Amino acid sequence: MWTRIGDVNRMFGDIDLLQSRMSRFFDDYDRSNYGRVLAGGDLPLTNFYDTGDHFELKVELPGTAKEDLSVKIQGNYLEIGGKREANVPDGYSVHRSERGSVDFTRSFTLPSEVDAEKVEATISNGLLTMILPKAEAAKPKQITVR
Amino acid sequence: MSERKDIVKREEGTERVHRIPMAAPLVDIYENDDEILLYADMPGVDKDGVRVNIDNGKLELSGLRKLVVNGAANWEEFGDVEYSRSFSVPQTIDINRVNAELKCGVLHLHLPKSEAAKPRQIEIKAA
Numbered sequence: 001m002w003t004r005i006g007d008v009n010r011m012f013g014d015i016d017l018l019q020s021r022m023s024r025f026f027d028d029y030d031r032s033n034y035g036r037v038l039a040g041g042d043l044p045l046t047n048f049y050d051t052g053d054h055f056e057l058k059v060e061l062p063g064t065a066k067e068d069l070s071v072k073i074q075g076n077y078l079e080i081g082g083k084r085e086a087n088v089p090d091g092y093s094v095h096r097s098e099r100g101s102v103d104f105t106r107s108f109t110l111p112s113e114v115d116a117e118k119v120e121a122t123i124s125n126g127l128l129t130m131i132l133p134k135a136e137a138a139k140p141k142q143i144t145v146r
Numbered sequence: 147m148s149e150r151k152d153i154v155k156r157e158e159g160t161e162r163v164h165r166i167p168m169a170a171p172l173v174d175i176y177e178n179d180d181e182i183l184l185y186a187d188m189p190g191v192d193k194d195g196v197r198v199n200i201d202n203g204k205l206e207l208s209g210l211r212k213l214v215v216n217g218a219a220n221w222e223e224f225g226d227v228e229y230s231r232s233f234s235v236p237q238t239i240d241i242n243r244v245n246a247e248l249k250c251g252v253l254h255l256h257l258p259k260s261e262a263a264k265p266r267q268i269e270i271k272a273a
Contacts, residue, residue: 045224051217058213060224062189062251092176092183099172099187111220126189126251 043104053139055110055132062126063099069128073116078132081105112138171209171229171253179264182239182257188229189251196253198246200239206232207253238263 049056059080061069069082086101088094113135121130176183188196191209199206209229240260247254 047213047222047224048220049215049217050220056216058224060189060251062187063185063249065250086174089176089183092178095175095177095182097174099174099185123250125192125248126187 042100042102043106044102046106046108048108050111054134055114055130057108057128057130057132059106059128059130060126061123061128064102064123064126064128066123069123071119071121071130073114073119073132076110076113077107078110078114079105079107080128166210166212166226166228168228168230170231171207173231179259181259182235184233184253184255184257186229186231186253186255187251188248188253191229191248191251193248196246196248198244198253198255200235200241200244203234203237204232205235205257206230207255209253 045060047058049058057078061082061084064082064084068084069080072079072081081104083103084101086097086099088097110132114132115135118133119130121128123129171186171188173187174185176185186207186209188209188211190211190213195210195212197206197208199208207230210227211229212226235257238259239257243258245256
């Protein structure tokens, strides 16, 4: 009787292990698409970082040249727009077309004001990186306690 | 690629390990008389991270992206990823002449057809 309970416990333990492996499998599978679902469909995904004295924004923009992008900043409002045509090269027939054409605008309210003069944006390997230095008043300051 | 093998081995223990998730890159496939052309979206992957492997009629693409992160993230919609996808290629491809380039985060893969496979006009002779 007691040995049977040991067997049952071991079976539950194995099932738990299987379940945690399966859920981790699904987590990993879904994580790559999670941001896409949040952003609503086929908008390019973005990451936003705060380093203390500046913000960094990274945007996934494969195949988009800098001429097709427009970036606007006003105070703490940032707007990025762009497009990429789905151009079939001449003389080719299409077997599969998943990438599609993209025409998007995404806007953000930044946590604090940004010095628009000093913003830098570079695009490399289809990844846009923007460095947005904070306005002086918004930078963190050390307060000395007397 | 070897780091993925290590992580799988250690998983048997109780450590929580962060694995790089895999995703399938979106592709466009085109064809004309001379070649098959494949475009694959792999943003953020640089030339060293891309691997194209053709073996026995199977084409495997993979691209590894690791982000260089400064500061605290307010939000992250994408992260490190291993893009991976495989296809069957027809016998008519000349493997020696396959070439690829990575432009703006998009992999352009050219699979030229071997001479014997190109379409030919058959001339009808009057008899």
